[in-house]
Amino acid sequence: MSEVTVLSSLDARRLRADFPILGRHVHGKPLAYLDSAASAQKPTAVLDIERSFYETSYTNVHRGVYELAAEATEAFEGAREKVRALLNAQSTREVVFTRGATEALNLVAYAWGLDNLGPGDIVVVTELEHHSNFVPWQYVAQRTGARFTVIPVDEAAELRLDALDEIASQGRVKAVAVGIVANSIGTVNPVEDIARWAHQQGAICVLDAAQAAPHRSLDVQALGCDFLALTGHKMLGPTGIGALWGRAELLEQMAPFNLGGEMIRSVTLERTTWNELPHKFEAGTPPIAQAVGFGAAIDYLASVGYEAIGCHERDLTAYALEGIGAIDGVTILGPPLERRGGIVSFVVDGIHPHDVAQILDYEGVAVRAGHHCTQPLMERFGITATTRASFYLYTLEEEIDRLVEGLGRVKKTFA
Numbered sequence: 001m002s003e004v005t006v007l008s009s010l011d012a013r014r015l016r017a018d019f020p021i022l023g024r025h026v027h028g029k030p031l032a033y034l035d036s037a038a039s040a041q042k043p044t045a046v047l048d049i050e051r052s053f054y055e056t057s058y059t060n061v062h063r064g065v066y067e068l069a070a071e072a073t074e075a076f077e078g079a080r081e082k083v084r085a086l087l088n089a090q091s092t093r094e095v096v097f098t099r100g101a102t103e104a105l106n107l108v109a110y111a112w113g114l115d116n117l118g119p120g121d122i123v124v125v126t127e128l129e130h131h132s133n134f135v136p137w138q139y140v141a142q143r144t145g146a147r148f149t150v151i152p153v154d155e156a157a158e159l160r161l162d163a164l165d166e167i168a169s170q171g172r173v174k175a176v177a178v179g180i181v182a183n184s185i186g187t188v189n190p191v192e193d194i195a196r197w198a199h200q201q202g203a204i205c206v207l208d209a210a211q212a213a214p215h216r217s218l219d220v221q222a223l224g225c226d227f228l229a230l231t232g233h234k235m236l237g238p239t240g241i242g243a244l245w246g247r248a249e250l251l252e253q254m255a256p257f258n259l260g261g262e263m264i265r266s267v268t269l270e271r272t273t274w275n276e277l278p279h280k281f282e283a284g285t286p287p288i289a290q291a292v293g294f295g296a297a298i299d300y301l302a303s304v305g306y307e308a309i310g311c312h313e314r315d316l317t318a319y320a321l322e323g324i325g326a327i328d329g330v331t332i333l334g335p336p337l338e339r340r341g342g343i344v345s346f347v348v349d350g351i352h353p354h355d356v357a358q359i360l361d362y363e364g365v366a367v368r369a370g371h372h373c374t375q376p377l378m379e380r381f382g383i384t385a386t387t388r389a390s391f392y393l394y395t396l397e398e399e400i401d402r403l404v405e406g407l408g409r410v411k412k413t414f415a
């Protein structure tokens with residue numbers, strides 16, 4: 001493949017030593033893990049802290065008066081503080097732990113949407129959205145009689161902001177929910193502009209940061225949004241943990257989402273009152289060790305540095321766009337490098353993406369094939385699926401070479 005110099009300010013080869021799974025083989029070949037957008041691999045710092053937490057400090061949180069309970073609660077609340085600092089949120093009261101981005105987005109759609117939407121109101125999402133930031137809004141709009149609409153994309157899968165005036169002319173825009181980085185195609189959206197527009201309409205702005213938070217630093221105050229959803233497993237953390245950041249005054253006004261233990265202040269036969277933020281939204285025993293692991297993942301990301309991560313991924317993405325783009329019969333979807341995250345989605349003429357991914361798997365190359373939970377976007381481009389390669393801080397240039405070589409083999413097999 002052609003000569004492109006990859007200049008990285010992080011040493012991915014050295015970092016890989018922190019990720020035990022990257023040393024394994026698949027079908028007799030070294031694993032080339034190019035599916036970090038689905039879920040990231042875990043460094044020993046995260047694995048070790050979860051194990052040592054269970055071995056030394058584990059019990060339920062916010063309940064016991066004994067030493068162990070204090071230690072567990074401190075570790076859990078310490079993780080919340082790490083999320084607060086990561087997002088530059090004003091207070092830990094604004095950080096609600098959830099099971100992931102999906103639950104965070106459902107929380108807002110239900111707890112805010114059911115009480116604030118009605119006929120004549122408009123809920124706006126985009127054609128790029130992951131189903132987690134699409135279906136809850138579509139459903140809650142149907143439940144409340146609000147209108148549900150999308151910001152369309154152009155041929156490069158970039159948002160057509162020229163459609164905003166037309167959308168605003170159709171009623172009262174009350175909620176605008178947008179992903180920062182689109183998972184299936186990699187588009188980086190102008191979310192500050194969209195947040196400003198949303199507020200001009202008197203709407204709330206909800207950002208899905210599931211594909212952004214692993215790769216770039218985020219400042220909720222600078223972004224100007226009202227809610228933001230994260231998921232830990234894409235950020236080197238465990239599964240089953242994520243967070244919703246929300247502006248305190250909105251969270252305070254909202255009814256709870258789940259009900260049960262921990263989220264109450266008092267319960268009588270007649271009436272229940274709610275706990276203070278953020279506990280009002282955390283019914284039941286939370287994912288405690290997962291939160292502690294998430295905190296360790298945030299520390300790990302900070303130790304590498306988002307700037308270095310971004311720089312490394314940009315170089316890899318440029319390299320992949322050039323290498324994959326040079327293959328005859330392969331079409332890459334999505335925007336140019338400048339407005340793209342570390343994601344390259346493509347279709348191979350006449351070969352189903354699942355077949356592409358399967359043959360790549362025999363070469364040890366793990367990529368995702370499918371609609372990536374973005375069926376409306378697939379429909380927009382008249383396809384049902386793509387093959388998607390996605391990169392992270394541990395990805396090597398030579399793994400992209402193996403992907404490109406593998407695609408040559410795919411074409412030969414189906415010739």
Ligand code: C6P
Nearest residue numbers: 037038100101102130132183210231373
């Ligand atoms: N995207 C992908 O392969 P959860 O499952 O709750 O951790 O995250 C859901 C989610 C929400 N928003 C975006 C933009 C996402 O990319 C995802 C998860 C994975 O692209 C699995 S479908």
